Amino acid sequence: MHLESMGISNAIYEFNNCLVQDKAKAQVFLRKHIDEMLRFEYLDVTDPSILWNLLKERFDHQKEVILPNARDEWRTLRFQDFKKVNEYNSALFRICSQLKYCGQEVTDEDMLEKTYSTFHATNITLMQQYRMQKFTRYSELNACLLVAEQNNELLMKNHESRPTGSVALPEANATNTDGDNRGRGQKRNNYQNSQRNNVHTQDKAKVARHDTGTSQKSDGSCYRCGSTGHWSRTCRTPAHLCQLYQESIKGKGKEANLIDNVEFTPLNVADFCNDMEDIN
Incomplete structure (x- = not known):
């Protein structure tokens, strides 16, 4: 069809009287549209009618x-x-x-x-x-x-789109229903958030009370052994030393109470002077 459109289709038939220029055009067209390896194989073929017949014998069995x-x-x-x-x-x-x-x-x-x-x-x-x-x-x-x-x-x-037997909501109520659903959803979310915040606050309070009662004193010493540099729950001081420390704390408490209960009598300079004369 391409050869016919160019007016050189007679060049592929045997014993044609085409011009040398038309044969050259047909030869160039055929060589341009065949495989590269076939170009080398038929390199010595210069007549388009011979090239056409060789290709027809080789591929006309489709x-x-x-x-x-x-x-x-x-x-x-x-x-x-x-x-x-x-x-x-x-x-x-x-x-x-x-x-x-x-x-x-x-x-x-x-x-x-x-x-x-x-x-x-x-x-x-x-x-x-x-x-x-x-x-x-x-x-x-x-x-x-x-x-x-x-x-x-x-x-x-x-x-x-929806289960069998279900009825779609009327269009007039669609806006109100959406608003109610959003309102309920917002209230539910606010309530859940407040509950989570309350639980979080209570957990913090429990941790603070636990740390205050079982960790360290205000001066940085351990409640269990009195040493510094560690917490009471991680204390590794031997038990008998911890017991001695606890007993010493109890004794200091009693002594402090006795001192608080004693009534001191005020002394004057004359009292000391009298005592010096007696010694002399």
């Missing part, structure tokens, strides 16, 4: 190669194996094109029968309804299949 595969694909083609109608159509038309290229004509009746006979077993009633329409062209059946597919998808989408 029909014999494609035909068996296309027949097998037509035999195993089933409408039920495809999820979409367009996917089935692509496979169907591709196989029909290959068969037609190989000389096997496929009519609309053949395509209709292939589609009817390969419906899924659960769609026998639907297949019979399509047969009763008595379509004469596959395009008519294809249009019905596409419309039915779209309707089925819409039906399933509406079915899955």
Whole structure:
């Protein structure tokens, strides 16, 4: 077709009377569109008609190669194996094109029968309804299949939008319902946050009381042994030393109480002087 569009198609036929310029154009065109390895193989061929015949002998057997595969694909083609109608159509038309290229004509009746006979077993009633329409062209059946597919998808989408038996809320109440739901949700969130804050505050208070009563004194010494530099819960001082320290603390407490209870009599300078005279 390209050679014909350029007006040099006669250059590929034997015993032609084309001009040398037309033969050169055809030769350049053919060499440009063949594989690079073939260019080296046919490098010495300068006549486009000879090059054309050599290529035809080498590659003009595609029909014999494609035909068996296309027949097998037509035999195993089933409408039920495809999820979409367009996917089935692509496979169907591709196989029909290959068969037609190989000389096997496929009519609309053949395509209709292939589609009817390969419906899924659960769609026998639907297949019979399509047969009763008595379509004469596959395009008519294809249009019905596409419309039915779209309707089925819409039906399933509406079915899955909410559970069966449930009623949608009226549109007039949709705003109020949304506002109430947001209000309830905000109150619930505020209550949960306050509860978490209260628990957190109580935990902090318990930890503070525990640390105050069991860790260290205000002067940094241990409550258990009196030493500094460690906590009472990590104290490793031997038990008998800790016991001695605790007893000493108790004794200091009693002495302090006795001193507090003693009544001191005030003394004057004359009292000391009298005592010195007695000594003399």
